[in-house]
Amino acid sequence: MTTEEARQATAGTRAQQLAGARPAPSRARAAAVRPGARVRPEHARRHNRALVLQALYRGGGMSRADVAREVGLTRVTISDLVGDLIAENLVIELGIRPDSRPGKPATLLDINRSGFSIIGLDLSHNAAFRGVVTNLDGTVLERGEVAVTGVTGDAALDAVCALLDDLLARANAPVIGLGIGSPGLVDLDGTVVSAPNLDWHGLPLQRIVGERYDLPVQVANDANMAAVGERSFGGAGADMMLIRVGRGVGSGIVVGGQLVYGSGFAAGEIGHVVVGTDGGDPCACGKSGCLETWLATPRLEVRLSAAPDDAAREAILREAGERLGISLGPVVGALNLGEVVLAGPQNVLGGALLEGTAETLRSRTMAELHGDLTLRMTTLGRDIVVLGAVVMVLTGQLGVS
Amino acid sequence: MTTEEARQATAGTRAQQLAGARPAPSRARAAAVRPGARVRPEHARRHNRALVLQALYRGGGMSRADVAREVGLTRVTISDLVGDLIAENLVIELGIRPDSRPGKPATLLDINRSGFSIIGLDLSHNAAFRGVVTNLDGTVLERGEVAVTGVTGDAALDAVCALLDDLLARANAPVIGLGIGSPGLVDLDGTVVSAPNLDWHGLPLQRIVGERYDLPVQVANDANMAAVGERSFGGAGADMMLIRVGRGVGSGIVVGGQLVYGSGFAAGEIGHVVVGTDGGDPCACGKSGCLETWLATPRLEVRLSAAPDDAAREAILREAGERLGISLGPVVGALNLGEVVLAGPQNVLGGALLEGTAETLRSRTMAELHGDLTLRMTTLGRDIVVLGAVVMVLTGQLGVS
DNA sequence: TTAGTTAGTAAAGGTTACTAACCAAATACG
DNA sequence: CGTATTTGGTTAGTAACCTTTACTAACTAA
Numbered sequence: 001m002t003t004e005e006a007r008q009a010t011a012g013t014r015a016q017q018l019a020g021a022r023p024a025p026s027r028a029r030a031a032a033v034r035p036g037a038r039v040r041p042e043h044a045r046r047h048n049r050a051l052v053l054q055a056l057y058r059g060g061g062m063s064r065a066d067v068a069r070e071v072g073l074t075r076v077t078i079s080d081l082v083g084d085l086i087a088e089n090l091v092i093e094l095g096i097r098p099d100s101r102p103g104k105p106a107t108l109l110d111i112n113r114s115g116f117s118i119i120g121l122d123l124s125h126n127a128a129f130r131g132v133v134t135n136l137d138g139t140v141l142e143r144g145e146v147a148v149t150g151v152t153g154d155a156a157l158d159a160v161c162a163l164l165d166d167l168l169a170r171a172n173a174p175v176i177g178l179g180i181g182s183p184g185l186v187d188l189d190g191t192v193v194s195a196p197n198l199d200w201h202g203l204p205l206q207r208i209v210g211e212r213y214d215l216p217v218q219v220a221n222d223a224n225m226a227a228v229g230e231r232s233f234g235g236a237g238a239d240m241m242l243i244r245v246g247r248g249v250g251s252g253i254v255v256g257g258q259l260v261y262g263s264g265f266a267a268g269e270i271g272h273v274v275v276g277t278d279g280g281d282p283c284a285c286g287k288s289g290c291l292e293t294w295l296a297t298p299r300l301e302v303r304l305s306a307a308p309d310d311a312a313r314e315a316i317l318r319e320a321g322e323r324l325g326i327s328l329g330p331v332v333g334a335l336n337l338g339e340v341v342l343a344g345p346q347n348v349l350g351g352a353l354l355e356g357t358a359e360t361l362r363s364r365t366m367a368e369l370h371g372d373l374t375l376r377m378t379t380l381g382r383d384i385v386v387l388g389a390v391v392m393v394l395t396g397q398l399g400v401s
Numbered sequence: 402m403t404t405e406e407a408r409q410a411t412a413g414t415r416a417q418q419l420a421g422a423r424p425a426p427s428r429a430r431a432a433a434v435r436p437g438a439r440v441r442p443e444h445a446r447r448h449n450r451a452l453v454l455q456a457l458y459r460g461g462g463m464s465r466a467d468v469a470r471e472v473g474l475t476r477v478t479i480s481d482l483v484g485d486l487i488a489e490n491l492v493i494e495l496g497i498r499p500d501s502r503p504g505k506p507a508t509l510l511d512i513n514r515s516g517f518s519i520i521g522l523d524l525s526h527n528a529a530f531r532g533v534v535t536n537l538d539g540t541v542l543e544r545g546e547v548a549v550t551g552v553t554g555d556a557a558l559d560a561v562c563a564l565l566d567d568l569l570a571r572a573n574a575p576v577i578g579l580g581i582g583s584p585g586l587v588d589l590d591g592t593v594v595s596a597p598n599l600d601w602h603g604l605p606l607q608r609i610v611g612e613r614y615d616l617p618v619q620v621a622n623d624a625n626m627a628a629v630g631e632r633s634f635g636g637a638g639a640d641m642m643l644i645r646v647g648r649g650v651g652s653g654i655v656v657g658g659q660l661v662y663g664s665g666f667a668a669g670e671i672g673h674v675v676v677g678t679d680g681g682d683p684c685a686c687g688k689s690g691c692l693e694t695w696l697a698t699p700r701l702e703v704r705l706s707a708a709p710d711d712a713a714r715e716a717i718l719r720e721a722g723e724r725l726g727i728s729l730g731p732v733v734g735a736l737n738l739g740e741v742v743l744a745g746p747q748n749v750l751g752g753a754l755l756e757g758t759a760e761t762l763r764s765r766t767m768a769e770l771h772g773d774l775t776l777r778m779t780t781l782g783r784d785i786v787v788l789g790a791v792v793m794v795l796t797g798q799l800g801v802s
Numbered sequence: 803t804t805a806g807t808t809a810g811t812a813a814a815g816g817t818t819a820c821t822a823a824c825c826a827a828a829t830a831c832g
Numbered sequence: 833c834g835t836a837t838t839t840g841g842t843t844a845g846t847a848a849c850c851t852t853t854a855c856t857a858a859c860t861a862a
Contacts, residue, residue: 038452038473039445040819041848047440048850065809072439077850079810103808104858239664241735253735255656262737263640264773273734274765277677277727285767326678327731333674334642334654334732336663364675366686372665441850442817449819466840478819480841503829504839 045081048073050399052081053090056111057136057400061094063106082109089115090398111400113137117171120389121163121180123156123198124222126247131163132386133171136394138233140383142170152199157208164213177216177397178209179389181225187265190219218392222385223268224259226378227252229388230341232401234380237338241331242378243270243324245344249292255335271296275327294323297348314352321356328357329364332373343378350377446482449474451800453482454491457512458537458801462495464507483510490516491799512801514538518572521790522564522581524557524599525623527648532564533787534572537795539634541784543571553600558609565614578617578798579610580790582626588666591620619793623786624669625660627779628653630789631742633802635781638739642732643779644671644725646745650693656736672697676728695724698749715753722757729758730765733774744779751778 051071056062062070068078085091092115094108113136121131127149133142146163148156160180168175182205184195190206192198206219220228227242231254236242238257244250249271253260260267271292272285280289281299293299300320307313328340340361342349358375365373378384395401452472457463463471469479486492493516495509514537522532528550534543547564549557561581569576583606585596591607593599607620621629628643632655637643639658645651650672654661661668672693673686681690682700694700701721708714729741741762743750759776766774779785796802 039440039448040474041442041445041817041850044440044442044445044818045849051439063809073441074851075810076812076852080850100860101808102806102858102860104810104856106809237664251735255661256659258657258659260656260736263638263739264737266737266767268735269737269767270731270735272767273730277679287765329674330671330728330731331735334652334669334671335661335736336665336667336670338664364688366667366670366673442819442848443850445849446818464840475820476841477821477843481819501829502839503827503837505825505827505841507840 047399048077049081049084052078052085053111053398053400056091056109057394057398060110060113061108063097063108065106067109111136115173117141117173117175118390118393119164119167119171119175119178120386120393121160121178122222122385122389123160123180123182124244124246124385126197129159129163130382130386131167132383132390133167133175134387134390135173136176136398138387138390138394140386141172142167144170152197156198156200157203157205160205160209161212164209168213175215177218177393178213179225179386179391179393180205180209180217180219181222181385181389182219183222185265185269186219186221186224188261190217192219193265216393216397218389218396220389220392221250221252221265221268223250224252224261225388225392226343226384227254227268227388228259228391228395228401229380229384229386230343230378231257232391232394233387234341234378234384236341237374239335239337240339240341241328241335241337242341242343242384243328245295245342245349246297249295253331253335270327270331273327275323291323291327294320297345300348317348317352318356321353321358322360324353325357325360325364329361332361333365338372339374339376341376341378343380343384346377448800449478450482450486453479453486454512454799454801457492457510458795458799461511461514462509464498464509466507468510512537514540516574518542518574518576519791519794520565520568520572520576520579521787521794522561522579523623523786523790524561524581524583525645525647525786527598530560530564531783531787532568533784533791534568534576535788535791536574537577537799539788539791541787542573543568545571553598557599557601558604558606561606561610562613565610569614576616578619578794579614580619580626580787580792580794581606581610581621582623582786582790583620584623586666586670587620587622587625589662591618593620594666617794617798619790619797621660621790621793622651622653622666622669624651625653625662626789626793627744627785628655628669628789629660629792629796629802630781630785630787631744631779632658633792633795634788635742635779635785637742638775640736640738641740641742642729642736642738643742643744643785644729646696646743646750647698650696654732654736671728671732674728676724692724692728695721698746701749718749718753719757722754722759723761725754726758726761726765730762733762734766739773740775740777742777742779744781744785747778 052067055067055070064078064082065075068075082091090112091109092112094110097106097108116136118134119131121129123129128145128147130145132140134140144163144166146159148159151159182192182195183197185193187193191204192200194201206217210217223244226244230236230242240254242252251268251270253268272290274287274289275291275294276289281293282288283290283293303316304313307316342354380387391401453468456468456471465479465483466476469476483492491513492510493513495511498507498509517537519535520532522530524530529546529548531546533541535541545564545567547560549560552560583593583596584598586594588594593601593604593606595602607618611618624645627645631637631643641655643653652669652671654669673691675688675690676692676695677690682694683689684691684694704717705714708717743755781788792802
């Protein structure tokens with residue numbers, strides 16, 4: 001939906017369009033009922049099936065009756081759905097509920113968490129593509145990586161396949177899908193519109209990998225996947241932003257529980273927005289004072305290494321944090337975010353920088369807001385992108401998150 | 402869903418939470434399958450019915466077969482649904498399609514646009530509450546207002562009811578619902594959490610009005626409703642932001658076609674976010690350099706009246722626009738908005754101010770972005786909030802927008 | 803032992819949307 | 833002019849789905 005509507009949005013920079021005329025009712029707008037929006041019985045069933053999986057995924061060890069109460073369908077229907085799921089081996093019976101209370105004892109159910117595998121890839125690091133095999137829980141079972149320093153274009157695509165070959169060979173359970181977090185702009189079909197570092201332009205990665213391995217594939221931007229991972233496995237709320245700091249600065253934004261893609265699939269690209277009104281270093285993009293010039297780790301490390309003492313280093317970090325806070329203020333305020341999470345090198349981000357950001361946000365946004373705002377580091381460490389990729393597969397294949 | 406998940410998001414300002422531990426899988430999260438998420442046959446039917454209405458609403462003068470092709474259901478099903486809708490008088494037959502082509506001529510359908518009325522209210526102006534009666538098209542049929550200068554609390558509620566009494570008496574067709582755009586924070590249930598100007602705190606306006614008139618009521622924040630109105634009747638895209646400038650500065654944000662509420666129902670509240678890093682006038686909120694100190698019309702008009710000539714006035718307006726651009730840069734970049742629309746006094750916003758904002762956005766965000774960005778004034782004029790309220794009713798009652 | 807409670811299954815029923823087949827009414831064409 | 837073709841819309845029957853009702857199983861409480 002977003003895609004279509006975005007595409008048909010008026011393009012071009014008509015900087016002004018002064019008018020005061022009566023509203024022309026909107027019926028002239030092109031038809032845009034998204035295909036597949038209709039609900040047929042099987043769609044309804046699939047939806048309800050996903051609800052059952054979701055309920056079990058979150059609170060394993062429930063009985064059919066528990067699920068029925070939580071989902072709002074009858075015990076009969078839930079039994080039927082669970083029957084299907086057990087036949088597919090997605091759900092297993094754990095045995096009889098141990099506690100003693102009146103009535104027939106319940107048969108506890110759970111997702112078959114170790115019965116299937118998911119593969120998640122992170123293509124965002126410069127030196128290597130990293131990947132994991134997890135179970136349905138997101139528990140990492142296997143790890144792999146391929147060195148890709150200086151590798152671009154088709155060779156980079158080959159590296160992705162090599163890594164997938166390796167991980168698929170090491171997966172002990174059937175793989176329900178592949179998730180790939182790629183740098184650059186990625187559209188809703190999993191086509192990498194533009195990833196300069198890998199020299200990918202319009203590469204339909206999701207389709208290519210899907211056809212090669214005959215498995216469901218989810219490709220999305222790395223920072224967006226990180227946001228999704230933080231939300232599911234890091235416990236973040238429904239209105240949150242995840243800032244990734246590394247060689248560049250990117251982010252993923254979740255609003256109302258939904259990942260934001262933006263009108264041109266470039267949501268979260270905050271690295272080249274100018275911060276403040278007092279200049280700044282020139283940036284590779286041609287402007288000066290972009291967020292990246294303040295925050296990207298290569299520049300920060302140069303500055304830190306030139307600092308005479310710890311106090312000077314802390315001041316540098318704090319200033320970087322302040323710049324991040326200045327940049328985030330309008331976003332946090334406009335979206336009324338409940339949570340901002342930082343991901344990147346702990347030793348750089350975790351201390352004075354985080355404090356500087358928190359203080360700046362506090363001093364520059366409304367009191368009502370920062371009372372509810374949580375600012376913290378991610379708890380997922382370097383796995384944040386691959387875990388996000390795993391969540392995307394879980395969501396796409398099972399409707400679970 | 403947003404509500405619940407937002408509520409259960411961790412509160413408090415734990416400014417830091419340093420950690421590197423393995424992710425604790427998310428299953429500990431409280432069960433949160435939103436009630437009513439299940440799909441029963443009647444829900445599916447209601448959804449499909451809304452698709453039919455939506456198709457007809459956008460492109461009136463379609464045949465049943467046209468609708469079937471667009472929605473993706475069979476002619477048989479569409480005929481059945483249309484039969485229901487005709488029985489309810491929501492859809493009417495226009496007659497035989499005039500053009501000549503092979504096959505049985507089609508019977509054209511349309512929403513019964515003049516068969517029902519909607520009432521929209523705008524409580525955001527200081528001197529008066531304004532309201533309209535429209536048909537289903539959003540065409541204004543009647544207008545009304547009540548003076549409310551200095552009126553607050555229960556008296557303001559009485560004024561709302563007086564205005565509604567007046568408009569209901571003047572509505573010639575059955576009213577399908579009431580939409581009310583209120584200043585302040587409004588939650589998803591239509592409770593005005595806080596509207597200082599009206600001295601409303603925790604007022605369940607939607608419930609009160611709904612019980613009093615026994616009609617469906619939609620209450621939401623005025624700027625949010627304006628955004629919804631601009632999207633439906635102003636032709637704005639799926640990722641847009643509407644900035645309302647008046648005594649204060651507020652906004653409504655639409656992301657992926659969905660209105661943003663925020664973790665505390667305060668999304669869009671950008672008036673008290675500090676702009677830039679070079680000071681600014683003190684603000685009533687206690688900070689200095691808030692967006693409102695640069696942009697709110699009372700202050701702007703004071704400055705303009707002190708200006709010696711037109712050039713000085715234009716410089717003042719341009720600077721205000723620049724400040725808006727500085728503030729919007731991170732939001733436009735982070736959300737990859739496709740459209741930013743200004744609403745407020747045309748003579749203040751329409752000229753140099755808008756230009757200043759456009760130039761500032763261009764110079765402070767990524768080139769890839771502002772190529773797709775449209776910045777313009779609304780075409781809906783002073784009706785923007787009431788029309789948004791009408792759209793909220795259309796969406797809530799008919800699933801149409 | 804009896805009553806009451808809870809889990810799970812079975813049978814029957816009502817909705818929903820589908821397919822297949824049909825009629826209606828126009829154009830296309832020999 | 834008459835037949836074939838095309839398109840719109842309806843009728844009849846079917847499959848899928850969830851519900852209600854009723855049942856069995858298995859436990860606690862007294």
